[in-house]
Amino acid sequence: MKGPNATAWLAARDWKPFAFQRQVWTAMARGQSGLLHATTGSGKTFAVWLGALQALIDAKRLKADAANSSKTASTEIVVPDAHPNPHAQPNAAPLTVIWITPMRALAADTLRALKEPLTEMAPHWSAGARSGDTTSGERSAQDRRLPTVLVTTPESLSVLLSRADAADNLGRARLVVVDEWHELMGNKRGVQTQLAVARLRHLNADLMVWGMSATLGNLDVAQHTLLGPGRDGVLVQGKTPKRLTVDTLLPPRTDRFPWAGHLGISMLPQVVEEIERSGNTLVFTNTRSQAELWYQALLDARPDWAGLIALHHGSLDHGVREWVEAGLKSGALRAVVCTSSLDLGVDFLPVERVLQIGSPKGIARLLQRAGRSGHAPGRPSRITIVPTHALELIExxxxxxxxxAGHIEAREVPQQPLDVLVQHLVTVALGGGFMPEALLHEVRSTAAYAQLSDADWAWCLAFVRQGGEALGAYPDFHRVQVDANGVWRVPDARLARRHRMNIGTIVSDASMAVQFVGGARLGQVEESFAARLKPGDCFLFAGRLLELVRVHEMTAWVRRAQGQRPAVPRWNGGKMPLSTTLADAVVDQLELAADGRHSSPELRAAKDLLAVQSEWSALPTRHHLLAEVLHSREGTHLFLYPFAGRHVHLGLGGLIAWRVARHSPTTFSIAVNDYGFELLSPTHTDWAELLPQVLRNAESDKALQQEVLDSLNAGELAQRRFREIARVAGLVFQGHPGEQRSSRQLQASSRLFWEVFRQYDPGNRLLHQAEQELLALELDMARLQTALARMNQQTLMLHTLERPTPFAFPLMVERFREKFSNENVAQRIARMVAQLEKAADGPSRRKARDKSQSPEGEDEGDVQAVLDTLDFGRDSPVSRRTGDRRPRRERKPPRPLPPL
Structure with a gap:
């Protein structure tokens, strides 16, 4: 009897394997590892899974199972929960395949897909999932015997590796599959995955490792990171015919002075119309707060859709999310408003259309979300961008x-995060113990720690053994001890339980459960939001208007409310920076507009905005760096547009302000967005003279890093990074299940360690890591260096303004909204827009085109009205008067300056 035949199984369903699927099957039959990169919905899962079944199932065992089939019941592909004796089911195969997914929801969906061919191709195989959503009954069954195929997350796999019987339970695994590798490789969860795979390879030297992805720009780096340095593998690229449509939902009219913050609700009628036209639609937003608002707006616009539309994001209760996913699969839901919680590989075949509210901020994210529609080989995919302001038309x-053009962002790989390594050392010490030399060889087999120095390794060992130099007197930090045989283990059962409960690298603010009084649990909000609420306050959550009744033991007890203006929960991490790839593409569009080529519908829709920007200033291009200067009652405004993303602009703005202040002490306010930044000084600043000097490049990368750190409140920012590092490294205990400690307690604990290390252990590697992560993650130092180098090669175009341009206005609004977020400010912003629109249409614009007429003859009323509104008035709490306003300068024509 032959082994399972994947081609025959597909043929029985009128399917034919693609060439890339056969390529994967051939490689797996040879025992090779590799990376599969193929279009979303093209059959990646079946490529790897059917190849695994063909390569790993013993034909003799299959024949024996067939002979015994008359003696046994039909196979149930579930984890048995009633047989504590593993020999009670002699036909059950041991753990053979570990399938790692980045999300719990994806684990459940993947398990359903993997079960499909098992009844015919591997009746003696069982399959199960283990994640944070796994019930206690399932966990107990898995503790007695793991299924043949285990779908899990990096965190749950690390928990299994921390068990004393890890070698026996996991050592027979022959294949590890890492799904959606692009989602993991660029963060600490990916590093945790690398270490786990290295441990499994240590237990079984013949282990095969395969990764899957649909949106990777640097495939060689991705494969190298997955398999480890010096390990050969197969790179399979699945190119299947699939039509992808990317378009934009055009507004009925385009504002010439856009500002972020209204979330595009003005596009609601068009969105409703698009949902009506489509069978099933996913409406993606970039933040959970935005998803809550859009869901409520859709219900308000179409009350008859109650029960036909739903909300899905990561803070909702697991049961709610499962109900929504089931409704999508069955086609019962017309539309779902969602976040990145539905970005990844979950297969919702009925979905025909994807709407993206606002900019996707990156090409990879756009492709990933587009692939949620037409999620099957040969079916077309379509994603429509719904701009939340006019500049997003250009995006x-x-x-x-x-x-x-096939441009996709490259993923950067973290290098040597010692907090993850410290956690892994304790995990392995729990999972049977380790010998330092052997484990060092294993750790260095990963891409993240290939260059780990002997000194860093010795420091990590000392840290888990006695807490380093500063914590040696505290028994809780003597986590790992050396036994009589030289094996490093965790002898304290209490410390072992504590470590297992806090395994993982996902760090967020403490969450507070939201639950109806006497009713169902809805999900969780961040404690920092709930702490601002008083009993009787209302907020919008899970698509409902809720009234807070009381807060007790980290639970917000609520009841339904009606007719009151709600708050909306805000979760951290909401603002994603524009990727380099998309930012460069935006500049290319501006260059087309500067040349008078408005060939796309989006550029034609934004033509009036771009025309005002060109007349009042200029359009930035690849070869020209645009700078604008405006004098107002607040002082001197500099607007600079490097198009490098908000993280880089924060660093650049601080750097330039710091360089100026070194020569002429002054105070600056900074506002940033993805296109540029604003520097406001209360005194007159001659930017024409200063800007070429302060934009110079530093003598070295190290000198530039030090300047950036000196220019910001680096101590506070690094301390914030240290809070996360302290949690991952096990210094701060996040609490037992059900009794999560408050964020205030966690911050106080991490702050204490920060101060102790700075005073008594200044060479502590975790302090240095906090500084490096600040540079790499929050300030994106590599991209900042690249941006500054590019700016030094561009021609600087400095324009003196009489009023804010369409590009400058959103930066001014950003600064106001950072300090004030109330209706009064929104009304003032609306008046600013009205005055600027009037100036754009009035005589001042016509006279700006008349070079023979002096600017002094312009309509002073319009200009002064704009400036007065800009300052929010003399008596406004937002006003920042610093003395008499300087007389308005005569407008000068744009001056090209030589390359810096």
Whole structure:
């Protein structure tokens, strides 16, 4: 009897294997590892899974099972929960395949897909999932015997590796599959995965490792990171015919002075119309707060859709999310408003259309979300961008051109995060113990720690053994001890339980459960939001208007409310920076507009905005760096547009302000967005003279890093990074299940360690890591260096303004909204827009085109009205008067300056 035949199984369903699927099967039959990169919905899962069944199932065992089939019941592909004796089911195969997914929801969906061919191709195999959503009954069954195929997350796999019987339970695994590798490789969860795979390879030297992804720009780096240095593998690229449409939902009219913050609700009628036209639609937003608002707005617009539309994001209760996913699969839901919680590989075949509210901020994210529609080989996919302000029209055209050109962002891989390594050392010490020399060889077999120094390794060993130099007097930090045989173990059962409960690298603010009084649990909000609420306050959550009744033991007890203006929960991490790939594509679109080429529907829709920007200032291009200066009652405004993303602009703005202040002490306010930044000084600043000097590049990368750190409140920022590092490294205990400690307690604990290390252990590697992560993650130092180098090669175009331009206005609004977020400010912003629109249409614009007429003859009323509104008035709490306003300068024509 032959082994299972994947081609025959597909043929029985009128399917034929693609060439890339056969390529994977051939490689797996040879025992090779590799990376599969193929379009979303093209059959990646079956490529790897059917190849695994063909390569790993013993034909003799299959024949024996067939002979015994008349003696046994039909196979149930579930983890048995009633047989504590593993020999009670002699036909059950041991753990053979470990399938790692980045999300719990994806684990459940993947398990359903993997079960499909088992009845015919591997009746003696069982399959199960282990994640944070796994019930206690399932966990107990898995503790007695793991299934043949285990779908899990990096965190749950590390928990299994921390068990004393890890070698027996996991050592027979022959294949590890890492699904959606692009989602993991660029963060600490990916590093945790690398270490786990290295441990499994240590237990079984013949282990095969395969990764899958649909949106990777640097495939060689991705494969190297997955398999480890010096390990050969197969790179399979699945190119299947699939039509992808990327378009933009155009507004009925385009504002010439856009500002972020209204979340695009003005596009609601068009969104409703698009949902009506489509069978099933996913409406993606970039933040959970935005998803809550859009869901409520859709219900308000179409009350008859109650029960036909739903909300899905990561803070909702697991049961709610499962109900929504089931409704999508069955086609019962017309539309779901969601976040990245539905980004990844979950297969919702009925979905025909994807709407993206606002910019996707990156090409990879756009492609990933587009693939949720038409999620099957040969079916077309379509994603429509719904701009939340006029500048996002340009991003829509840029994204489409980038997709057509095949430009996808590269993923950067973290290097040597010692907090993850410290956690792993304790995990392995629990999982049977380790010998330092052997484990060092294993750790260095990963891409993240290939260059780990002997000194760093020795420091990590000392840290888990006695807490380093500063914590040696505290028994809780003597986590690992050396036994009589030289094996490093965790002898304290209490410390062992504590470590297992806090395994993982996902760090967020403490969450507070939201639950109806006497009713169901809805999900969780961050404690920092709930702490601002008083009993009787209302907020919008899980698509409902809720009233807070009381807060007790980290639970917000609520009841339904009606007719009151709600708050909306805000979760950290909401603002994603524009990727380099998409930012470059946006500049290309501006260059087309500067040349008078408005070929795309988006550029034609934004033509009036771009025309005002060109007349009042200029459009930035790849070869020209645009700077604008405006004098107002607040002082001197500098607007600079490097198009490098908000993280880089924060660093650049601080750097330039610091360099100026060194020569002429002054105070600056900074506002940033993805296109540029604003520096406001209360005194007159001659930017024409200063800007070429302060934009110079530093003598070295190290000198530039030090300047950036000196220019910001680096101590506070690094301390914030240290809070996360302290949790991952096991210094701060996050609490037992059900009794999560408050964020205030966690912050106080991490702050205490920060101060102790700075005073008594200044060479502590975790302090240095906090500084490096600040530079790499929050300030994106590599991208900042690249941006500054590019700016030094561009021609600087400095324009003196009489009023804010369409590009400058959103930066001014950003600064106001950072300090004030109330209706009064929104009304003032609306008046600013009205005055600027009037100036754009009035005589001042016509006279700006008349070079023979002096600017002094312009309509002073319009200009002064704009400036007065800009300052929010003399008596406004937002006003920042610093003395008499300087007389308005005569407008000068744009001055090109030589390259820096």
């Amino acid at each position: 829509g055209a840029a994204a489409r051109d980038a997709v057509a």
